[in-house]
Amino acid sequence: xxxxxxxxxxxxxxxxxxxxxxxxxxxxxxxxxxxxxSEFPFPQIAFDLCILDEANFDRIGPLVESLKAAAEPIFLxxxxxxxxxxxxxxxxxxxxxxxxxxxxxxxxxxxxxEPAQLHLRxxxxxxxxxxxxxxxxxxKVIKERTFTESLLIDxxxxxxxxxxxxxxxxxxxxxxxxxxxxxxxxxNAMPDIVCFKDDEGRWxxxxxxxxxxFELEKIxxxxxxxxxxxxxxxxxxxxxxxxxxxxxxxxxxxxxxxxEEVIPRxxxxxxxxxxIKVPVFHPDGRRKSIVILGRDITEYKQTRDELxxxxxxxxxxxxxxxxxxxxxxxxxxxxxxxxxxxxxxAEIKGLSIEILAIPERPKEMPQILENIRAGASIxxxxxxxxxxxxxxxxxSLTISPIKDATGALTGVxxxxxxxxxxxxVEKAFEQLRHQTEMILFSAGEGICGLNRHGKVTxxxxxxxxxxxxxxxxxxxxxxxxxxxxxxxxxxxxxxQILPATDIYSGSELAPDGAASSAGKLRRLxxxxxxxxxxxxxxxxxxxxxxxxxxxxxxxxxxxxxxxMREQGEIIGAVVxxxxxxxxxxVERMKDEFISVVSHELRTPMTSIHGALGxxxxxxxxxxxxxxxxxxxxAVANTDRLVRLINDILDLERMESSYSTAIKQTCxxxxxMLQAADEMQGMAxxxxxxxxxxxxxxxxxxxxxxxxxxxxxLLSNAIKFSPSGATVWLSGELTHNRDLAEKAGxxxxxxxxxxxxxxxxxxxxxPVSSSILIAVKDQGRGIPADKLEIIFERFQQVDASDSxxxxxxxxGLAICRSIVQQHGGRIWVESVxxxxxxxxxxxxxxxxxxV
Numbered sequence: 001x002x003x004x005x006x007x008x009x010x011x012x013x014x015x016x017x018x019x020x021x022x023x024x025x026x027x028x029x030x031x032x033x034x035x036x037x038s039e040f041p042f043p044q045i046a047f048d049l050c051i052l053d054e055a056n057f058d059r060i061g062p063l064v065e066s067l068k069a070a071a072e073p074i075f076l077x078x079x080x081x082x083x084x085x086x087x088x089x090x091x092x093x094x095x096x097x098x099x100x101x102x103x104x105x106x107x108x109x110x111x112x113x114e115p116a117q118l119h120l121r122x123x124x125x126x127x128x129x130x131x132x133x134x135x136x137x138x139x140k141v142i143k144e145r146t147f148t149e150s151l152l153i154d155x156x157x158x159x160x161x162x163x164x165x166x167x168x169x170x171x172x173x174x175x176x177x178x179x180x181x182x183x184x185x186x187x188n189a190m191p192d193i194v195c196f197k198d199d200e201g202r203w204x205x206x207x208x209x210x211x212x213x214f215e216l217e218k219i220x221x222x223x224x225x226x227x228x229x230x231x232x233x234x235x236x237x238x239x240x241x242x243x244x245x246x247x248x249x250x251x252x253x254x255x256x257x258x259x260e261e262v263i264p265r266x267x268x269x270x271x272x273x274x275x276i277k278v279p280v281f282h283p284d285g286r287r288k289s290i291v292i293l294g295r296d297i298t299e300y301k302q303t304r305d306e307l308x309x310x311x312x313x314x315x316x317x318x319x320x321x322x323x324x325x326x327x328x329x330x331x332x333x334x335x336x337x338x339x340x341x342x343x344x345x346a347e348i349k350g351l352s353i354e355i356l357a358i359p360e361r362p363k364e365m366p367q368i369l370e371n372i373r374a375g376a377s378i379x380x381x382x383x384x385x386x387x388x389x390x391x392x393x394x395x396s397l398t399i400s401p402i403k404d405a406t407g408a409l410t411g412v413x414x415x416x417x418x419x420x421x422x423x424x425v426e427k428a429f430e431q432l433r434h435q436t437e438m439i440l441f442s443a444g445e446g447i448c449g450l451n452r453h454g455k456v457t458x459x460x461x462x463x464x465x466x467x468x469x470x471x472x473x474x475x476x477x478x479x480x481x482x483x484x485x486x487x488x489x490x491x492x493x494x495x496q497i498l499p500a501t502d503i504y505s506g507s508e509l510a511p512d513g514a515a516s517s518a519g520k521l522r523r524l525x526x527x528x529x530x531x532x533x534x535x536x537x538x539x540x541x542x543x544x545x546x547x548x549x550x551x552x553x554x555x556x557x558x559x560x561x562x563x564m565r566e567q568g569e570i571i572g573a574v575v576x577x578x579x580x581x582x583x584x585x586v587e588r589m590k591d592e593f594i595s596v597v598s599h600e601l602r603t604p605m606t607s608i609h610g611a612l613g614x615x616x617x618x619x620x621x622x623x624x625x626x627x628x629x630x631x632x633x634a635v636a637n638t639d640r641l642v643r644l645i646n647d648i649l650d651l652e653r654m655e656s657s658y659s660t661a662i663k664q665t666c667x668x669x670x671x672m673l674q675a676a677d678e679m680q681g682m683a684x685x686x687x688x689x690x691x692x693x694x695x696x697x698x699x700x701x702x703x704x705x706x707x708x709x710x711x712x713l714l715s716n717a718i719k720f721s722p723s724g725a726t727v728w729l730s731g732e733l734t735h736n737r738d739l740a741e742k743a744g745x746x747x748x749x750x751x752x753x754x755x756x757x758x759x760x761x762x763x764x765x766p767v768s769s770s771i772l773i774a775v776k777d778q779g780r781g782i783p784a785d786k787l788e789i790i791f792e793r794f795q796q797v798d799a800s801d802s803x804x805x806x807x808x809x810x811g812l813a814i815c816r817s818i819v820q821q822h823g824g825r826i827w828v829e830s831v832x833x834x835x836x837x838x839x840x841x842x843x844x845x846x847x848x849x850v
């Protein structure tokens with residue numbers, strides 16, 4: 001605690017802020033207001049700082065200069081309270097010149113003074129005095145040491161003169177008085193190296209530490225130079241020569257010098273010393289001796305280098321490395337953190353780590369800090385943080401406590417890694433996995449994955465549906481047990497191979513178990529292309545196999561089996577199969593179609609051949625009327641044959657997409673009227689009235705095809721209506737929803753044309769309205785069981801119609817194909833004995849509604 005002498009007139013300075021000085025220093029107050037003429041008791045008062053005002057300074061100015069001079073070289077500060085910023089330059093109230101004032105007053109403060117300003121000035125002056133005292137103390141110590149050392153050297157020189165000149169190098173040590181033996185003990189107890197050399201660099205005294213460094217314990221070093229010692233200890237020659245060089249530099253400098261010296265050891269280690277060399281001179285400037293002190297800083301340097309290396313690693317790391325207090329205040333922030341979060345170290349140090357938290361997780365950071373304070377560590381914690389630009393990023397955090405040497409918690413270390421890219425990749429892989437899974441699960445074909453032993457490892461829903469069981473009944477079971485063969489055949493085969501392989505029980509087989517079991521099954525008559533693929537790794541396609549369901553029923557399949565390989569080794573197979581029941585049915589229908597076509601073609605050809613054969617034989621030459629009848633039969637059958645061939649070609653051309661007709665915008669009303677005009681002649685000949693109620697609407701269509709459909713429907717209506725009846729052709733605009741409700745419970749031409757399927761068809765244009773065209777007759781009607789099949793090829797309500805009405809059985813099939821190509825639907829409603837109504841709906845252009 002410092003002593004402050006206060007020489008201030010309290011009446012002139014009533015608000016002097018000295019209260020806080022009493023708490024930190026001892027304040028001595030001498031109030032001169034009562035007796036201005038009294039003398040100051042300066043010689044009786046010891047103080048470190050004197051604070052006085054202008055009035056007192058005017059009285060004791062010379063005394064101040066005397067006190068400062070007496071205190072030299074120790075600094076004795078004086079602080080002046082002044083009403084003017086530059087009192088030394090004014091004539092009144094100071095009579096001393098400015099230079100004398102500068103030598104007396106060390107600092108000036110203008111009254112009234114702020115407490116903080118006064119405190120700063122006082123502490124500054126006291127600090128300067130403290131430094132002056134310390135410097136003076138050090139100078140005394142150095143002076144005392146120099147004097148002691150000088151006495152020691154003089155004593156050694158005197159002792160050397162009493163010894164023989166030829167042993168002068170050793171006499172100095174032998175002549176040391178016994179009372180200085182404590183110095184040897186002290187030097188040898190020191191861990192630092194100590195060495196005294198004379199003005200020519202000869203070793204005078206060295207402690208144990210330096211002898212161990214250079215391995216000189218067994219060598220008499222006294223009186224030898226570094227070079228001479230290097231000759232005795234060749235390993236340390238270079239190190240000793242380097243010491244000699246640094247000695248010369250210290251002599252040339254003439255003052256204390258400091259540096260690092262590296263000394264390799266014979267055991268392979270390297271020692272680094274912080275060396276201080278102090279040259280000592282005689283009063284006349286001649287060299288006297290040099291003192292060498294060194295401290296081993298090898299461990300310190302290694303620790304510092306390690307810290308530098310670690311700091312370099314931290315700074316160059318792409319990961320964000322952050323240290324913070326236990327309260328969460330950020331203390332360090334590396335370049336990786338700046339790259340991840342966008343904040344530079346200068347702007348974020350001192351802020352709370354909660355600046356990185358997103359608003360949705362306000363309690364996350366405090367909870368993490370609480371866990372760390374409880375002694376926990378957090379590894380690879382994934383969360384979301386907030387960048388400086390407001391962007392949210394995915395990060396992985398490793399958070400650890402920081403402890404001091406005593407094990408006490410002092411802070412928190414956080415390593416943050418930006419995993420946004422990996423999260424995006426992970427999300428992409430997850431989407432790909434999900435997409436692959438969706439593809440597998442939505443595939444119409446059955447897909448099974450097999451391991452190397454032929455057991456099912458994966459099945460998709462289509463395979464489960466075709467197998468007629470749950471997936472768990474297929475997983476981890478041999479495929480040939482559940483799908484490939486019937487239960488009875490499979491059980492017999494498995495029982496026969498159980499002694500050699502334990503496939504059925506699920507136990508592991510030998511590495512060649514799959515190939516072995518495949519071979520045994522083939523020898524037992526279980527022929528399987530799937531097992532053959534597992535054995536030889538060849539992909540196979542099979543088109544004529546039968547798979548078995550859980551209930552014992554079977555279905556024809558076509559499948560492809562491909563091997564799965566890993567590092568060239570077969571690890572399983574993938575079986576992709578599909579139920580070809582429908583395809584076989586289509587093939588049967590095709591065969592039946594060919595048979596029907598052959599029959600339909602053969603019948604008129606037989607009639608034509610017979611008629612022409614009779615005419616050619618000449619048997620009817622005498623009967624002209626019969627000959628004419630034979631010609632009429634031949635012509636009628638020829639016409640029928642032409643119609644049949646044209647209808648077949650027309651139907652096949654449309655269904656095979658051979659038609660090159662281009663759709664165009666058409667008015668439905670014009671098409672209806674044109675079709676009615678073409679059929680007026682046929683209607684008049686049959687005695688049938690044709691009534692038309694057109695509706696105007698625009699649609700995209702092939703006009704000739706729609707007219708062909710309407711004339712076909714009108715032709716059938718006229719043919720099957722009695723004379724005097726009426727056939728109506730009408731149109732109506734309706735919405736799709738209304739149309740679906742109207743057609744949903746009616747018989748349609750095909751399941752593909754149901755309202756649900758039409759709505760779900762992605763290839764249909766999204767229209768909001770349709771036109772519904774109806775052709776109604778008053779004919780005999782159609783039985784309910786015929787309402788659907790009449791749209792198939794060669795299907796008629798009555799087989800005799802083809803002969804009586806001249807039909808081919810392909811007209812309605814052609815109509816259905818044309819309507820389908822226009823994105824529409826066709827169906828029929830009928831009541832026996834009252835007539836039938838054929839409906840067809842077509843999408844119209846929204847902007848074309850009339």
